[in-house]
Amino acid sequence: MSARERGWSTVAEPVERPTDEPLNRWGKWKDSKYLKRAGGSRDWQLAAGSAVLGLVVAAGAVLAAGPWDSGQRKAEQDRAAAQERAGGAHHQRSTPAGPGPAPSAPAVLAPLGASAGVTDPVGASSLKSVLAPVLGTPALGTVRTAVVVDTATGRELYAQGADTPMTPASTVKIATGVAVLSALGPGHRIATTVRASADSRTVTLVGGGDPTLDKAALRGLAADTARALRDSGTGDVELTYDTSRYSGPALHPIGPNENITPVSALMVGGGRLDGSDRGPAPRTDDPAGDAARAFAGLLDDAGVTTGSEPSPGRAGKGSRTVATHLSEPLSALVERALANSDNDIAEALVRQTALKAGEPASFAGGRRAVTDRLKKLGLPLAGANLADGSGLDRADKVTAGLLTGLLALAADPDHPELRPVLTGLPVAGFTGTLDDRYPADSRGTGVVRAKTGTLTGVNALAGTALDAQGRLLAFAFLASGTTSPSEAESTLDALATTLVTGTR
Known part of the structure; x- marks a missing residue:
């Protein structure tokens, strides 16, 4: 794996105690409408259309220029917009009606040589015979857990330590994406x-x-601001900048690091x-001040002179909005956070979730908001600690059962709003943090989509794979106590x- 995602630490990962006790995590989901106990009075029902989604996702992302540029999800986006229940400012306009249904699974799978009409998933015993030996290799360290689920039926096909809390590294971004969407x-x-300001003498850039x-967005804001000020006959202005939307410490617990900038609303x-858009990079220690200074220069270019260095401040009473820039929709931001393992986007998404929940936009507020949101979705949170949104914090703990539950929920046809969690997953051998993994002759290339996770002594992989019968399987493999990142990654890819x- 390339270095782009690693949040290397000099602290060794504590060794968790392995367990051979059989675990049944689905009992914890018995009150959820999404899951029912396998083999009992309830069976987890997720429509078989998930397999169709898997084929579309795998093929579409490889052909598209980038995961977030693809038009493969337009119908689902329209449907999500039509039935969107969440409120909040700056939402796109809902469409009056959703599109027609997608083709049935047999019609899509038959041309690929799949066995249309097959409903019994691959048996758990078959998977155990092939997965267990690989999971037991020394490359995966001292503790390893795994869960595999058939998303069309909800049947757990394989589990080892499904409820054991593990350090997830960047696979925690899957939880971040589900929560904010x-x-x-x-x-x-x-x-x-x-x-x-009311007298147009003070301008405030509000993050x-x-x-x-x-910079292009800043230039647009500067042009609109200059236009509005010219209409009011204003020349020189004082420039302030407002970062009050976020609270709490800006510095991540990992400390100054090339994997993340101090968290700021601006x-x-x-x-x-360094002008890069992904991976480790030199970072500013004053992101808001840098943004304000760049904006000041662009205002000057637009004909508005700022008399002094920009300073922190808040717009006063009677001020008016003179320019607005809207980000790409959350669907695109989630996809970028997952594909490139972008820690800055991930932490911003957690804070947006916190603001929606009425929590402070901080590490602590984000933890409470995301945990509460996942709890409302009926996900198994025993042992989970979502300390941050990026996975850089070693205090993060999740289970393999939680990760597969998140992925299965994103595949549920009743939750099209969560689909970017699947479409944002890197494609093996092609995109994001998997672009330099999986050789061209690997059967997993282009078919496996997964979020990677890497810290010192920690390696993880969680995502989806299409089996030989065209079924979409959700999986999570978590390992700690690893000593060779490259060997651990190769083993996870093999799984x-x-x-x-x-x-x-």
Whole structure:
């Protein structure tokens, strides 16, 4: 795996105690409408259309220029917009009616040589015989857990330590994506605004929490601001900038690090100093101040002179909005956070979730908001600690059962608003943090989609794979105590490929 995602730490991962006790996590979901106990009075019902989704996702992302540029989800986006239940400002207009139904699974799968009409999923015993030996290899360290679920039926096909809390690294971004999409909807956009005082002598750049704000957007804000000020006959102005939308410490517990910028409601280009748009990079220690200074220069270019250095401040009583920039919709932000393992976007998404919940937009407020949102969705949260949105914090703990539950919920036809969680997953051998993994001759290439996770001594992979019968399987493999990242990654990739081939 490339270095783009690693949040390396000098602290070794504590070794958790392994367990051989059989675990049944589905009992914890018995009150959820999404899950029912396998083999009992309830069976988890997720429509078989999930398999169709898997084929579309796997093929579409490879052909598209990038996961968030693809038109493969337009029908689902329209449907999500039509039935969107979440409120909040800056949502896209809902369409009056959703599109017609997608083709049935047999019609889609038959041309690929799949066995149409097959309803019994691959047996758990078959998967155990091929997965268990790979999971037992030394490359996966001292503790490893795994869960595989057939998303069409909800049947748990394989489980080892399903309820054991593990450090997830960046796979926790799956939880971040589900929470923010559920809370605000895929069409929500984050606003950055400029407000002018009643006498038009003071201009305030107000950060809304958009980490993807760029210089082009700032230039547009400056042009609109200059136009509004010219209409009022204003020349020189004082420039202030407002970051009050966020609270709490700006510095991530990991400390100054090339994997994340100090968290601020106002930043340009993710606070990167080298012009890159992904991976580790030199970071500013003053993202808001840098953004304000860049904006001041653009105002000057537009004919509005700022008399002094921008300073922190808030728009006063009687001020008015003179310019607004809206981010890309949350669907695109979630996809980018997952595909590139973007920590700055992930932390911004958690804070948007917190604001929607009425919590402070901080690490602590985000933890409470995301946990509460997932609880409302009926997900198994025993042992979970969602300390941040990016996975850089080693205090994060999730189970393999929670990760597969999140993925299965995103595949549920009743939750089209969560689909970006699937479409944003890197495609094996093609996109995002999996673009340099999986050789061209691997059966997993282009078929496995998964979120990677890497910290020192921690390696994880969670996502979806299409089996030989065209079924969409959700999986999560978590390992700690690893000593060779490359060997651990190769083993995790082999596990996911095994789901595709059914053989070691």
